[in-house]
Amino acid sequence: MQDNRLEAEAAGAGPQEGEVCEENELHLGRFFQAGPCGFQDCFYGIISCGGVLAFAESHLKTISAVHIKGDLNIRADFLSRQSEWQLNPKIFFKITALWGTLQVDLFATRHNRQVKDFLSLNPADRPLAVDALSQTSKWDLAYAFPPLALIPSVIRKIKEDRATVILIAPFWPRRARFSCLRTMSLTDPWVLPEIQDLLSQGLVLHPDVRNLYLTAWLLKG
Structure with a gap:
C-alpha cells in the first residue's frame, strides 16, 4: 500500500505557473531542500524526476510547492493508493x-x-x-x-x-x-x-x- 499522497498539477495563478501539491510536510520540506529531484527518493519513483523537469521546462515559467491538508486531499489520496x-x-x-x-x-x-x-x-x-x-x-x-x-x-x-x-x-x-x-x-x-x-x-x-x-x-x- 502506498501511503505517500501526491497530487502534481500544472495549475496556479497563470498558465505559465505550476504547483506541486503535497499532503506530507516532511516531503514538502525535502522539495524545497532538494528541488524537484527530491521527489524521486520521497515517492519511490512514482513521480519521474525527468518527467517533472521536462514538463516544467516546456510548459511552465515557475514551479512551486504547496501543502494540502489531508482532509482536503481526498481524491488524490484515493488515486495514489495503487x-x-x-x-x-x-x-x-x-x-x-x-x-x-x-x-x-x-x-x-x-x-x-x-x-x-x-x-x-x-x-x-x-x-x-x-x-x-x-x-x-x-x-x-x-x-x-x-x-x-x-x-x-x-x-x-x-x-x-x-x-x-x-x-x-x-x-x-x-x-x-x-x-x-x-x-x-x-x-x-x-x-x-x-x-x-x-x-x-x-x-x-x-x-x-x-x-x-x-x-x-x-x-x-
Whole structure:
C-alpha cells in the first residue's frame, strides 16, 4: 500500500505557473531542500524526476510547492493508493462461481479485501500475514490483484510455490510476461467486462478501465 499522497498539477495563478501539491510536510520540506529531484527518493519513483523537469521546462515559467491538508486531499489520496483498487464484488462473485471458493486475498487492505482472510503490507490492517511475496503459499486457491508493477514478481512467486492462484492482470499480449501467463493457465482466461464501476476506491472509480483490459487468469505454478 502506498501511503505517500501526491497530487502534481500544472495549475496556479497563470498558465505559465505550476504547483506541486503535497499532503506530507516532511516531503514538502525535502522539495524545497532538494528541488524537484527530491521527489524521486520521497515517492519511490512514482513521480519521474525527468518527467517533472521536462514538463516544467516546456510548459511552465515557475514551479512551486504547496501543502494540502489531508482532509482536503481526498481524491488524490484515493488515486495514489495503487494497491487499493477493489474489483467490483459482483464480478468477483462471478469469478468464484467459475473457478471455486477463494481462501485468501493476497494483496488487500481491511477496506478492500474480497474474502475474510487477507494479506497486506500494512500490519495495522491486522492481516493474516504481512507481504504476500515473502510468504510461502499454503492455500488451495488464492486471489491476487496486485499493483501492475508487481505482476512479474507475483508470477515468479506462483512458480516458486507451485501455487494455484486466480490472478487479475491486464491482457497485454506484447508484454514478456504474457507467454508465462499462457503457459501457467489451467484454462482460458476470462476478460473482465469494461463496466464503469469495475474498479473503485471507496467512492472513486478508476478513470481508465478500458485501457487496462483486465483479465482473470487461473494459474498453476
